[in-house]
Amino acid sequence: MVPEPIFNGPPWIVPRAVYVHVPFCAHRCGYCDFAIAVDRESEMAAYLDALEMEAGRLGGPFPVDTWYVGGGTPSLLPEPLLARLGGLLARWFPLAGGGEATLEANPESFGPQKARLLRGIGFNRVSIGIQSFSQGSLDALTRPHRADASAEAVEVARNAGLAVSADLIFGVPGQDLSGWEADIRRVASLGPSHVSAYGLTYEKGTPLERLARSGKVLPLSDDLEGAMYSLAMDLLPELGFCQYEISNYSRPGSESRHNAVYWANHAYFGIGMGAARYVGGERATNTRDLSDYIRKALAGEPLSRPGERLEGLEAARETLYLNLRRTRGADPLEFPDRTGVDLSRMVNGLGRVIDAGLLEVAPDGCLRLTRRGRLLADTVAGEVLARSGGPA
Numbered sequence: 001m002v003p004e005p006i007f008n009g010p011p012w013i014v015p016r017a018v019y020v021h022v023p024f025c026a027h028r029c030g031y032c033d034f035a036i037a038v039d040r041e042s043e044m045a046a047y048l049d050a051l052e053m054e055a056g057r058l059g060g061p062f063p064v065d066t067w068y069v070g071g072g073t074p075s076l077l078p079e080p081l082l083a084r085l086g087g088l089l090a091r092w093f094p095l096a097g098g099g100e101a102t103l104e105a106n107p108e109s110f111g112p113q114k115a116r117l118l119r120g121i122g123f124n125r126v127s128i129g130i131q132s133f134s135q136g137s138l139d140a141l142t143r144p145h146r147a148d149a150s151a152e153a154v155e156v157a158r159n160a161g162l163a164v165s166a167d168l169i170f171g172v173p174g175q176d177l178s179g180w181e182a183d184i185r186r187v188a189s190l191g192p193s194h195v196s197a198y199g200l201t202y203e204k205g206t207p208l209e210r211l212a213r214s215g216k217v218l219p220l221s222d223d224l225e226g227a228m229y230s231l232a233m234d235l236l237p238e239l240g241f242c243q244y245e246i247s248n249y250s251r252p253g254s255e256s257r258h259n260a261v262y263w264a265n266h267a268y269f270g271i272g273m274g275a276a277r278y279v280g281g282e283r284a285t286n287t288r289d290l291s292d293y294i295r296k297a298l299a300g301e302p303l304s305r306p307g308e309r310l311e312g313l314e315a316a317r318e319t320l321y322l323n324l325r326r327t328r329g330a331d332p333l334e335f336p337d338r339t340g341v342d343l344s345r346m347v348n349g350l351g352r353v354i355d356a357g358l359l360e361v362a363p364d365g366c367l368r369l370t371r372r373g374r375l376l377a378d379t380v381a382g383e384v385l386a387r388s389g390g391p392a
């Protein structure tokens, strides 16, 4: 029987989703600035002990609608540890009937046995880090897998009864528009139910960013990157995938329910090294250091600094910023319910981006990015966070 939650409230206070971070990676890809741990496989078992301690101290069990295990490379965990992870989730975060349970997998560490095991311990979806089918692009990204391993990983997942979300990256040095089109067509031909297509970013301090700064790697022009994003927005819908978020496309009914929680600005649990959580209106992030995380979790010490809480207009701005990631945008009924602020008031201060054709009020009253606005989403986000709801 699913236990009752220990507190009640709306979905932005009481989490119905849990994120678990598994930080291990075989090596660090050149563009990656995630919270990861490289070459630390010997600490995987201790990490599971620490996760169990952290989950057990929350006061649960808490029934949820979604599990999301991200990384890092969760599929790098050996089978006995994956089984422990499944047991931990089932014990402390029992999944409601019909729930969505996703684990991120990379092609080089995912095979039929792991796929069957995942299905057996309650997962029903994998998010596979394909990134590209071109060996040249994979090399430029210093991804560890071979180009031909991705199709096999998708087939393995589908054969095990797991829904597949496929991750692609565009804007890779050396990539051209026809190469990007080939990646999109190839991924669609493999039959995933969901595709994420992200533009490559040069995060400060990453090897790729240093190479670009020293002129050893030539980033693509903004125009070419924009053309690649436009191509994805045109071609993926032609191939049966509706765009429902700035970087996400799905077959009808296969949108990510877990990520929808983030974009609605609803509450979620987050456990593990570097994991963020939003519980009871408070945001906090765990330590990003593996040894520190394991030691503190096992000792029962706090894993994060005291949480932060936004109030009033700042909180409404944050919700609007997140809602605008969805193609349907911010909803005039949902928004005041969530924030206590009328959506029409939030339009004040956004004249510049509306006049520039980046943001619009749709006929159904939703405030959303235009197609051009999706291309310049960072610009709009800056205005929303600084000016929305202010003087007209």
Ligand code: SF4
Binding pocket: 024, 025, 026, 027, 028, 029, 032, 033, 034, 036, 071, 072, 073, 106, 129
């Ligand atoms: S596999 Fe993913 S998380 Fe790991 S280093 Fe590469 S990009 Fe980062």
